[in-house]
Amino acid sequence: MCGIVGYVGPRESQPILMSGLARLEYRGYDSAGIAVIDGEGSLGMRKRAGKLARLSESLDEAPLGAGTTGIGHTRWATHGGPTDGNAHPHLADDDKLALIHNGIIENFSELKAELLEQGFAFRSDTDTEVAAVLLGREYRAHEGDLEAAFRAVARRLDGAFTLLAMHEDHPGLVVGARRNSPLVIGLGEGENFLGSDVAAFVEHTRHALAIGQDEIVSIRPDSVRVTDFDGNVVEPQSFEVSWDAAAADKGGWSSFMAKEVSEEPEAVANTVMGRIHDGAIVIPELEGLDELFTGIDRITILACGTAYYSSLVGKYAIEQWARIPVDVELAHEFRYRDPIITERTLVVSVSQSGETMDTLMAVKEAARLGAKTLSICNTQGATIPRESDAVVYTHAGPEVAVASTKAFVAQITALYLLALHVGRLRGTLAPSIADEAIEQLETMPGKIQWILDNEQERIEQLAHWMADTRSVLFLGRHVGYPIALEGALKLKEISYIHAEGFAAGELKHGPIALIEPGQPVFVLVPSPRGAATMHAKVISNIEEIRARGARIIAIAEEGDAAVLPHADEVLRIPLASPLFEPLLAVVPLHIFAMGLATAKGLDVDQPRNLAKSVTVE
Ligand code: F6R
Numbered sequence: 001m002c003g004i005v006g007y008v009g010p011r012e013s014q015p016i017l018m019s020g021l022a023r024l025e026y027r028g029y030d031s032a033g034i035a036v037i038d039g040e041g042s043l044g045m046r047k048r049a050g051k052l053a054r055l056s057e058s059l060d061e062a063p064l065g066a067g068t069t070g071i072g073h074t075r076w077a078t079h080g081g082p083t084d085g086n087a088h089p090h091l092a093d094d095d096k097l098a099l100i101h102n103g104i105i106e107n108f109s110e111l112k113a114e115l116l117e118q119g120f121a122f123r124s125d126t127d128t129e130v131a132a133v134l135l136g137r138e139y140r141a142h143e144g145d146l147e148a149a150f151r152a153v154a155r156r157l158d159g160a161f162t163l164l165a166m167h168e169d170h171p172g173l174v175v176g177a178r179r180n181s182p183l184v185i186g187l188g189e190g191e192n193f194l195g196s197d198v199a200a201f202v203e204h205t206r207h208a209l210a211i212g213q214d215e216i217v218s219i220r221p222d223s224v225r226v227t228d229f230d231g232n233v234v235e236p237q238s239f240e241v242s243w244d245a246a247a248a249d250k251g252g253w254s255s256f257m258a259k260e261v262s263e264e265p266e267a268v269a270n271t272v273m274g275r276i277h278d279g280a281i282v283i284p285e286l287e288g289l290d291e292l293f294t295g296i297d298r299i300t301i302l303a304c305g306t307a308y309y310s311s312l313v314g315k316y317a318i319e320q321w322a323r324i325p326v327d328v329e330l331a332h333e334f335r336y337r338d339p340i341i342t343e344r345t346l347v348v349s350v351s352q353s354g355e356t357m358d359t360l361m362a363v364k365e366a367a368r369l370g371a372k373t374l375s376i377c378n379t380q381g382a383t384i385p386r387e388s389d390a391v392v393y394t395h396a397g398p399e400v401a402v403a404s405t406k407a408f409v410a411q412i413t414a415l416y417l418l419a420l421h422v423g424r425l426r427g428t429l430a431p432s433i434a435d436e437a438i439e440q441l442e443t444m445p446g447k448i449q450w451i452l453d454n455e456q457e458r459i460e461q462l463a464h465w466m467a468d469t470r471s472v473l474f475l476g477r478h479v480g481y482p483i484a485l486e487g488a489l490k491l492k493e494i495s496y497i498h499a500e501g502f503a504a505g506e507l508k509h510g511p512i513a514l515i516e517p518g519q520p521v522f523v524l525v526p527s528p529r530g531a532a533t534m535h536a537k538v539i540s541n542i543e544e545i546r547a548r549g550a551r552i553i554a555i556a557e558e559g560d561a562a563v564l565p566h567a568d569e570v571l572r573i574p575l576a577s578p579l580f581e582p583l584l585a586v587v588p589l590h591i592f593a594m595g596l597a598t599a600k601g602l603d604v605d606q607p608r609n610l611a612k613s614v615t616v617e
Contacts, residue, residue, distance in 0.1 A: 002615070006070070006166075006195070007174070014063075014064060016193075024196055026256075026401070030049065033055065033072070035089040037070070039065065043091075044067070047084060047087035047088065069171050070166075078616055085124045086124045089132075092136030093139055096168040102161070104159045105127040105130060107157065107158040115133050118137070135165055144167075146166075146173065161177070163178075176217045176219075177216045181355075186198065191204075198380070202245045206241040209239075212236070257401035257403055261406070261452075265445035267413075268413045276441075285392055295343075296324065298344065301350060303328070304351075308330055314416070318419040334365070339365075347371040349373065352404055355382050355613050357616055373388040373389050375392075376415065377394065394407060402605060402612045413444070417441075436577065440577050448587055455571055459591045459595060462553070462569060462571075462592065471519065473502065473519065475502055475507065476504060477503060480581065481502075490593035493593075495602060505541065517548075521551065524581075525557075552566065555589075558575060
């Protein structure tokens with residue numbers, strides 16, 4: 001949440017900050033602002049409530065003075081509503097100092113009281129302004145040493161924060177600090193960048209440095225210095241960004257979501273790529289780490305939202321192939337219930353961003369309790385993989401739309417690779433089953449592409465007809481159940497329609513009372529070949545609700561003629577073994593949610609109240 005960018009170098013900073021913010025806008029779009037130290041050495045600032053376009057218009061009408069040092073921010077409001085005044089940057093030290101922030105400063109009330117008592121004034125309702133005013137005070141106390149002032153401030157703050165600041169007295173210097181909130185450095189030629197993630201600067205450089213927990217960074221055009229909060233110099237870890245700026249552009253697509261759904265085949269293919277050798281799964285990142293999997297008696301998977309649903313799918317595969325019990329937990333519930341975790345537990349976190357605060361905190365708690373930790377993550381240099389013993393990256397490429405789509409299929413793919421890897425290590429996986437699973441995995445990209453080529457138009461048409469629908473239900477069994485949950489989440493998230501997913505067998509235990517004539521229900525129908533009993537049961541579940549007037553939209557495999565008399569619409573997916581059906585069945589649901597939101601004229605990339613990368617608890 002909140003996007004942060006900083007620049008120092010020879011170029012004019014305003015266009016660099018604005019294009020960085022455009023790439024970070026998915027992190028928050030309540031308000032935006034920039035500050036620049038101009039050629040005369042004075043600090044100019046502009047901020048506006050609303051999307052970045054409003055700030056852009058304002059800068060077009062009345063430009064700030066040109067300057068080569070700047071910071072920019074796009075906000076997802078926490079403390080204080082989305083107003084011009086609450087937008088960042090916040091100024092202090094007679095408006096000579098500008099500061100931006102991502103996260104929540106938990107002890108802000110106490111600090112504010114202290115500062116008010118000392119006669120400092122405030123102009124906003126935010127926790128951030130407290131950090132700005134405190135930094136102004138410490139700057140004076142440390143005789144104009146911005147780094148020393150930053151260290152003093154960082155030590156006083158509780159909670160999660162990334163802070164960037166600059167001061168008129170120091171053109172060519174931006175200082176940043178981070179605790180539990182993301183910040184990465186981009187290394188240029190005679191210029192340097194800071195960003196919440198690499199998207200902030202990837203169009204200028206792909207050389208990056210990850211900043212560790214509780215560290216402070218100072219960037220100047222020709223140097224980067226990282227220290228801990230006590231001022232000891234630390235060596236940041238470098239990495240190359242594996243994608244280029246074009247990968248995070250919309251290309252010719254109407255939305256990022258449309259582009260990302262179209263990339264689902266690639267997301268699966270790239271996640272598998274390089275991990276199958278001579279017909280066996282080899283995950284290079286896990287080489288030499290067998291003890292992570294052999295000395296354990298349980299796996300706990302921690303995740304939130306869509307990643308939680310992919311994890312639920314992963315549970316079926318891990319239990320089936322590796323014969324080890326798997327619990328899947330919402331990360332924000334895990335921490336607060338005194339979980340039973342031992343050194344024989346492997347805790348796997350699943351996160352697209354690698355920054356979700358709930359997941360990060362749960363992973364830290366698990367590590368504290370002695371668990372081994374493994375992260376499945378889509379973002380290089382992110383915090384969760386850095387806090388884990390091992391990482392398996394999904395290679396979905398940058399995901400910009402707030403609603404997660406291609407990352408979801410990539411997460412299932414990575415979990416399946418992991419399940420096969422653990423099954424082999426533990427000796428629970430028959431070679432013939434492994435061979436079949438690998439073959440299935442390799443055919444998935446082509447099959448997803450088949451859905452996009454053959455069914456997308458029809459699904460969008462259906463979504464268009466259903467634009468006035470007020471409620472949609474989703475039913476699935478076995479691995480179809482998490483897919484029903486994912487279908488419902490995606491629909492409510494971007495089209496603001498009431499939607500719920502249920503295990504098909506659960507309906508008669510209560511939710512069937514919701515069914516009234518005309519109620520649309522998507523039903524994930526298992527393969528009649530691979531799962532004949534479940535197929536029959538799901539058909540019975542369909543009949544139970546059809547008898548009460550439900551309108552059935554079935555997602556069923558090609559050639560399943562038995563479903564036809566029981567459904568009003570049948571959306572087809574290619575044939576696959578039961579465990580692999582989720583990778584296919586979810587695609588029509590992603591297309592449907594996107595189609596319906598589009599038909600309602602909504603912004604599918606930036607749905608209301610949400611932001612990607614939830615870095616607050
Ligand atoms: C839904 C969605 C969210 C995220 C959740 C976890 O479309 O995007 O539910 O899945 O906030 O995010 P990550 O995977 O970044 O930890």
